[in-house]
Amino acid sequence: MPAPGVCMNIVNARHAKDGRGTRNNPEHFLNQDFVQLKQYCLIKQVRYIDDMFPPDRRSIGQGVLSPSDLKRVVWLRPGKIVPNPFFEVDGVSRFDFGQGVVGDCWFLASIGALTFQTDILQQVVPLDQRFDKDYCGLFHFRFWRFGRWVDVVIDDKLPTIDGRLIFVNSKDPTEFWPALLEKAYAKVCGSYSDMNAGTPSEALSDFTGGVHMCIxxxxxxxxxxxxxFRAGKSTAxxxxxxxxxxxSANTVLPNGLVQGHAYxxxxxxxxxxxxxxxxxxxxxxxxxxxxxxxxxxxxxxxxxxxxxxxxxxxxxxxxxxxxxxxxxxxxxxxxxxxxxxLCPDFLDGSSSCHWKTSYHEGRWVAGTTAGGCINNLDSFWTNPQYRVRIEGLLSECSSGQDEKNMLVSLMQKPDKRNRRLVKSLHIGFSVFEVTEEYKAHRGKFPASFFSRNKAVAQTKTYMNAREVMEFFLLKPGEYLIVPSTFNPNETASFILTILSKAETHIHENSGGHNHEHKKTEEPIHIKNGGDDEKKRVMFRQYSDEYEEVDAEQLQRLLNENILQGHLKSGGFSLDACRSMVALMDTSITGKLNSEEFVRLWKKVVTYKDIFFRTDVSQTVTLSLSELRNAIMALGKRISDDMLNLMALRYGASSGHMTLESFISLALRFDCMNQIFNQLSDGVHIKNLGESEWMYLAMYT
The missing domain is CATH 3.90.70.10 (Cysteine proteinases)
Structure with a gap:
């Protein structure tokens, strides 16, 4: 079973720090290791069959072939199509191949461009692959996919009808690099039919991992x-x-050009x-x-x-x-x-200037960090914010007065494996200059900042494209970049790429934990009312002969007393109460004694009071935007990523959070902070063994 997404996000972030996912050290797509698979096939003397992209109709997909043609498809290895196959014949050229029945002219046009740049070509298409020495029906290709390079493994079974390739085919029938490359890209897209229709920019970006400019x-x-002309002279x-x-038909016009076609x-x-x-x-x-x-x-x-x-x-x-x-x-x-x-030096013809690149992954989540465009002033500030400080130009760069020095790209990441199912949102970004009064500000800039300051640069329009970019001039100073969807409350992930000719320092501005500045806001202290003895008296009414309560007894106690009159969804569930017991159970008995219960009671009443103080809409639920204020009232500063996680884990599909859910969230958040502080040096938890980790994770 694959690891949960939250775990994989942490793993991927660590891999990125370790240099994995780079050009020289690509990740294994779908965890398939080409070297290990090849060694296994050679030792076992078997031909590889890829169970992650199997040679059947699932990999072809829907709509690209008629049902009758789909039944006629036979998957054949190149050695079954021609007597003596080759990976490439007399080098690699745009004239090697022609398009098949799938509408992937955008992809093939990009391959045509790829054949002009040998270094980039060899990065994408390892040319040391053969059909004779150490052949086992296994090939691999490399693509840049949404922020990281991946190595994609395929078998060489290709779909044919009557012994002929139905997708891309080579002019020389013995040459197979184009068909195998197309199959590898079909795998990352989900199927061959998922490659139907697109723009060259998508494949060009996936071949280079570099800068994309659309004119x-x-x-x-x-x-x-x-x-x-400059682009033609560079590696573009x-x-x-x-x-x-x-x-949508590719109609050939009288002038010979094809409508809706890529070149x-x-x-x-x-x-x-x-x-x-x-x-x-x-x-x-x-x-x-x-x-x-x-x-x-x-x-x-x-x-x-x-x-x-x-x-x-x-x-x-x-x-x-x-x-x-x-x-x-x-x-x-x-x-x-x-x-x-790879580098936008062609834009101004300065080959001596080396641009600095910074990547930032983020996410818009409906209700918390998906504030929409600036037209939605009340919520725009909740979008992810990135603070940028620009120093003078780098020493090797020219300093023309009107020379543009920054390129910003915003790319939305798909949330589905199959390309055809991905819905692109209208996205864009705005750049604001940080005024003097806000230079000492820490954390997110509030709505009042955006109501008083206009953007100094922005995308010309919000587009439902995979990527939008702008190239502009910014003088030295501090700026705030705010990426957003056009409409509020649209959930999606994104990559923000910033390239600069100036010395630039960038950090995410959500107000999350920063280990260099550990000071957090003071929590709101709530008077619980009544003394502890009264709480113990009530506790005894529900406890057993040993003056302890288990999860079922705690459920009745909380719902009948503390939450009485404020139940929105039936009160605390038994599972929620089991979790509370585990979090407050210092003796690990599965029950709470009176001291443990009193501590829990105080926390619950405190959280209840914060809930109603931040429920400004008076709906007896917290909107996910109100959740941010409630967390701040707990005395904690959290990142947008953590806020999104809380909203997804504890919020309802309606975009609201009940009192019971908020109390469960706040209690876990507080307890897990205490656990971290107990087991860490303030920055990292070190030397936590497997048994210790499982012991901790499975009970709390």
């Missing part, structure tokens, strides 16, 4: 040619797409024609055929107006899907341009 060609920047990958037609930018060239300089863009159709037939196409007479050298260098008359067109026609007939690279 709207309806409103291109004035320096578009210079930008593309470029893809683009045509506008969608009236239907690869494969070259840029300036040529002299009739005394004028012409900027040309070379594009490639991942179908491997079908080309533009306008000016500067393969058979255009304009090629007769250039020098023999340019004619020889550029023109290749073949129906291979590749063609030239002017920059003007490119901007006219294409809707967007995606540029992905």
């Amino acid at each position: 709207n060609l309806a409103e291109p920047p004035q320096n578009l040619w210079e930008l593309m 990958l470029m893809g683009c797409g045509t506008p969608q037609g009236e239907t 690869t930018v494969t070259g840029l060239k300036q040529v002299m024609s009739r005394g004028q300089m012409v900027n040309l863009v070379r594009l490639w159709n991942p179908w491997g055929r079908g080309e533009w037939n306008g000016d500067w196409s393969d058979r255009s007479p304009l090629w007769q107006t250039v020098s023999p050298e340019d004619h020889e260098m550029c023109l290749s008359v073949a129906d291979d899907g590749e063609f030239w067109m002017t920059l003007e026609n490119f901007s006219k007939f294409y809707s967007d341009l995606d540029i992905c690279c």
Whole structure:
């Protein structure tokens, strides 16, 4: 059984600190270790079959094949398709393959771009894989997936009909790297059908793990040619797409272009024609055929107006899907341009400037940290906040007065394995300058800050895209970056990436525990009313002959006395009372004596009083936004992540928390803090053995 998500989050965070999930040390996707699996197969002399992506209709998915064709599918290893298969033949090229029946032109266009960058290609596609030496039907590929590099293992069984590949296929039938790469990506997407429809930016990002920049060609920047030219000279990958037609069909227009289709930018060239300089863009159709037939196409007479050298260098008359067109026609007939690279130095042409990158994972949770956009001023402040201090420019960077020095990217992470089931929210972010009066402020900035200060930078619009980004200039100083969904109360995870040419210091600003500053707020002290002897008298009425109460007796005592008249959901459950007993039971008898009960009573009454003081809506429940104030009243400062966890664990689906749930939460929170303080050095719990950990975890 896999470990709970909370545990895995901690493990993944530790792995990240240890360098796992990086380019040089990728994580094992679905915990499948390529080296161990290969050793096992070689020792046992068996061919590998991947039970995590099995060779059956589940891996093909729904909708990509008709039911009749699905019945005809046979999964074959390359050695059963051709007599002598190879991983690659005469190198790797965009002309090696053509698209199959699944609509993944966006992915194949990105592969076309990948073939131009050898270093990036070898990171994604290990080229030392073969079908002869140490072959066991096992292959692997690497992708960057939402903040970390993963190594993806597959078997080499490929879906065929009548002995022919039904998805991507190679021009040389003995070459199989494209089909195996597509299968590995289908695995991370969930199935082949999950690859149907997309944009090049998604795969380009997953091939590089770098910076993505999307340019709207309806409103291109004035320096578009210079930008593309510099990107072409760097290690950038470029893809683009045509506008969608009236239907989702890939209709071929009279000019030869395909509607709603992805292409690869494969070259840029300036040529002299009739005394004028012409900027040309070379594009490639991942179908491997079908080309533009306008000016500067393969058979255009304009090629007769250039020098023999340019004619020889550029023109290749073949129906291979590749063609030239002017920059003007490119901007006219294409809707967007995606540029992905490891470093954004191409943006200003400064190859000597090394940008600093910072990744931050966060989450919006309905009711607690999903405040929506700035239009929702009362709740906007509850969104995750990131405080940024920008020093002067790094020494190797130029210091042009109007030079942009920061790129911020916000990417939403999927909450489902299958790509087609992921619902993208409209996301964006705003950047605020920290004014003088707030520079000493610690913890979240309140609503009053945002009502008095306007954003100095922000996304132009909220988009339901996987990623949004902006590139801007910020002078030295302190800033607050607030990522958000457009609508409040939408739950999703995200990655905030900040790249800066300036020396920059960034930290999450939710007011969580910081071991360098251990001081917490003073709790509110509540008078319990009545003396302890009166509590003991009541206790004896419910206790047994040994003056102890078990969970069932405690349940009656609490519900009939302390919570009388304030029950919203039937009172404390028996399970909740068992938990209370375990948390307060110092003698480990499964029961509470009078002293233990009195301590519990005082805590419960204190929590009850805090509950009603923070229930400003007077609904006898806490909204999850009111929960934040209630936790602060306990004298604890917690992070957004911890607040989200409490809301998910103890809150109802309605987005509210009952009195009983809040008391259970507060008691556990307080007791677990005490346990930590007893067993730790104030920062870490050290040398806790397995038996000790299980002893502690299974009773409390």
